[in-house]
Amino acid sequence: MFERWRALIPTREQIGSNRWLRWLAPYLGHPKLWHWSRRGVALGVGIGVFFGLLIPIAQIPFAAAAAVILRANLPAAAASTLVTNPITFAPVYFAAYKIGAWVTGEKLEPPAAAAGTTPADANAGIWRRITALGTPLVVGLAITASLIGLASYVLTSAGWYWYVRRKRRRLRRS
Template sequence: MSPAPWYQRWIPTEEKLRQSRWLAWLAPWLGRPSLWIWSRHGVALGVALGVFFGMLVPIAQIPASAIAAVVLRANLPAAAASTFVSNPITFAPVYYLAYQLGNVVLGNEPEERAPAQANADKLQKQLTEEKQLGFWQRLKLMGKPLMVGLSIMATAFGLFSYVLISLIWFASRWWREYKAGKGRA
């Protein structure tokens, strides 16, 4: 299965990579044909790597997934594009769920927030204490649960995306063969 002809013009050739002053030093690695072939395993692995690094790494997601794709010989465009699973729209919900998952896995008790009407003094005191903590202190408090949750989610969604892409690939292949066989009968 190959990409549509309109898509192929966006995929750089090895010659274009060698001519680019920013990517010329990477051309020996990026010029490998296995990184650009649209095969079931290459695309599924590329998407899985992109989803994994897109969820786990908050910055430099594309370079991290590209390096992993080169090392593991996955499809490079699929790896780079699938890092956008985490974007400004999905960032907050993903990190919130990861933090909550990390708390559950680590056995931390959920914070109990009393309603403002029932205990306004206690709530005000708690908010004042939280404001006095610096940014780094607050980050340190949520760091371990967040990293544990992100690691679990990145691994689970990466594996899930590999299986899903493989199943879709097999289903589309089966459907094409079924339609081709039906036309002959």
């Protein structure tokens, strides 16, 4: 299975030869960014999940930059940002808002009765409610991204350890 994944991931040479990514080649030349080790992959997954949950846009560039700085596995960091996608986006952000509202103590007021209001007043009320989501959502996303990113690092590292241990036992038995 790992071989199939590795075949889909572009190599350093392919990135260096791409005219749009050629300027990144000096930063992407470190061997640890492409090495499949327990520490590198676990750190890459943790970074990718963190940025995948924390910010709604440009997740892969932020995760890749953090992976370069921390010398984590770059393909694992980029791929694990896909933890949020069109299917998981709404439940993740709703849960993050609920966590943030619980931590900050803020509550979203229910919409007022629309009778007798002009469309401009109704739009202002919607905008006020959307901006009221800000603090609880940001706090909830920071907490969620930190905890799930750390948990994904630990689980990936532990899973890798147990996989290698089991594989070595099988080799010893045969």
